Amino acid sequence: MGHETDCQACRAPHGSAAPMNRKGRRAMRRLVRNRHGSAAVEFALVTPLIVALLFGLLEVSMAMFTQSALQTAGRDVLRRVAVNTMPFAGAEAAIRAQVPSWLGDDLTVTLNQTSPANPATNVYRVRLQAPMEAATPVALFTRGRSWSIQTEIEMKQELPFAETPA
Secondary structure, eight states: OOTTTEETTTTEETTSSHHHHHHHHHHHHHHHHOOTTHHHHHHHHHHHHHHHHHHHHHHHHHHHHHHHHHHHHHHHHHHHHHTTSSOGGGHHHHHHHHSOGGGGGGOEEEEEESOTTOTTTOEEEEEEEEEHHHHSSSOSSSTTOOOEEEEEEEEEOOOOOOOOOO
16 A cells, blocks of 8 residues: 555655644634634733723823813912902912822922002913923823923903092
8 A cells, every 4th residue: 555655645755744734724724713712812902002092091181180270270379369369479379279289399380470569560470380290190101201281371460449439
C-alpha cells in the first residue's frame, strides 16, 4: 500500500505536518463558528471606551458647573457691592465663600473699581480664574494641561438712595 511513503488519507508524504494541519483547520473552523464567549470579548473591548466616555462626561459637567458657580458668585457679590449693601473690602471673602470648596486656594480673585470717590462714574470689576485641574475634582483628562476657567463681571455702582424731603 505504500503507507510508509504515501498516506492515502491525507494525500501527503508520510511524516509531514498535513494531518495536523487538517485537524488544526477543523479546530479553527469550530472555533470561528462557536459564538460562546463572544459577548464577553465584545464587552471587554467596549467597556474601556464607555468608562472613558463616562469620566470625560463627568469632567466636562463638573467644569461647566464650576464655571456657572464662578459666574453666579461673582455676579451676586458684585451686585451687593454695586447697590451699596456690602463694602467693597469684603467682596473677595464673600466670593470665596460662595464658590465650590474644591477650588480652595487655586482660585484667583481680582477686584478693582474705576473711581471709588465718585459713585456716579464708579464701575466695579471682578475677574475670577481657576485652573481646569482644580475646577474638576476628578481631573483625569485635564491634569497637566494649562487650561483655565475664568469669568469677568463688570457692574456700575448705583447711586446711594437719597430721600427727597416731603
